[in-house]
Amino acid sequence: MLARTPADNAAIAFAGLRVELGGKPILDNVTLDVKPGEFICVMGPSGCGKTTLLRVVAGLVAATAGSVTSFGRPITGPTREVSVVFQDYGRALLPWRNASGNVALALEAAAMPRAEQGPLIEALLEKVGLKDHADKFPSQLSGGMQQRLQIARCLAQDPKILLMDEPFGALDAMTRQQLQDEVLALAAERNTTVFFVTHDLEEALYLGDRVVALLPNPGRIARLVDVPLKRPRNQLTTREHPDFLQLRRDLFDMMQEGH
Ligand SMILES: Nc1ncnc2c1ncn2[C@@H]1O[C@H](COP(=O)(O)OP(=O)(O)OP(=O)(O)O)[C@@H](O)[C@H]1O
Numbered sequence: 001m002l003a004r005t006p007a008d009n010a011a012i013a014f015a016g017l018r019v020e021l022g023g024k025p026i027l028d029n030v031t032l033d034v035k036p037g038e039f040i041c042v043m044g045p046s047g048c049g050k051t052t053l054l055r056v057v058a059g060l061v062a063a064t065a066g067s068v069t070s071f072g073r074p075i076t077g078p079t080r081e082v083s084v085v086f087q088d089y090g091r092a093l094l095p096w097r098n099a100s101g102n103v104a105l106a107l108e109a110a111a112m113p114r115a116e117q118g119p120l121i122e123a124l125l126e127k128v129g130l131k132d133h134a135d136k137f138p139s140q141l142s143g144g145m146q147q148r149l150q151i152a153r154c155l156a157q158d159p160k161i162l163l164m165d166e167p168f169g170a171l172d173a174m175t176r177q178q179l180q181d182e183v184l185a186l187a188a189e190r191n192t193t194v195f196f197v198t199h200d201l202e203e204a205l206y207l208g209d210r211v212v213a214l215l216p217n218p219g220r221i222a223r224l225v226d227v228p229l230k231r232p233r234n235q236l237t238t239r240e241h242p243d244f245l246q247l248r249r250d251l252f253d254m255m256q257e258g259h
Pocket residue numbers: 021022024026044045046047048049050051052053199
């Protein structure tokens with residue numbers, strides 16, 4: 001039997017990953033192990049390759065060199081074990097299906113018998129606070145509610161890994177904070193590995209067990225920091241904690257200096 005390496009146990013393992021698109025290097029020498037159940041945040045300025053890195057994990061972009069594996073298996077394309085929440089909920093949801101119908105989409109894709117779908121859809125909508133809105137269409141829901149619906153649809157897939165690409169970027173500050181806490185609670189309850197992309201340093205520190213800071217041209221890991229703040233996090237006390245402020249300062253300076 002072949003010996004297992006630490007990377008085989010990682011939910012996601014990048015080893016010397018390089019990605020070129022259109023002949024241009026976009027990511028270079030990305031090496032990182034993401035532990036099962038870890039909440040990892042990838043942050044950095046616009047164009048540093050955050051979305052490209054997420055798309056590699058989703059199996060939508062191939063490595064030019066190096067490797068990316070999930071629980072020891074190479075990622076070669078999209079699978080049901082990995083689900084993606086996009087920033088643009090308006091385009092991710094089907095406008096002609098109501099909330100239940102949008103969640104059902106994930107279950108239909110898994111060929112779940114219709115009779116089993118109902119109770120599961122109800123439970124998922126309740127989980128994201130949309131129990132009383134099951135019959136509403138996306139256009140009848142607020143932005144925050146539409147994003148909750150997209151999250152419910154992703155959870156219906158029961159993914160091992162949840163990829164989130166600036167999911168709260170289009171929401172107002174209050175809704176954004178509410179959803180941050182809801183996602184933290186859901187991820188903890190299900191022990192889901194979350195790979196969360198944001199350009200917002202404070203959001204990354206608030207959510208993450210670790211923060212990966214990328215710098216551009218080509219996108220590369222500039223810092224990998226542990227966030228030692230206790231859980232459950234709290235929008236006031238966590239953000240006021242001296243460790244939070246220190247990490248924010250360090251990462252901010254690093255991004256400003258660009259190295
Ligand atoms: N299909 C493609 N072909 C060529 N270049 C691409 C392609 N997709 C992305 N890029 C380039 O790769 C770089 C990284 O893009 P990416 O979207 O991954 O960055 P990002 O950090 O997510 O940026 P943002 O925060 O603005 O979304 C950019 O310079 C972009 O122009």
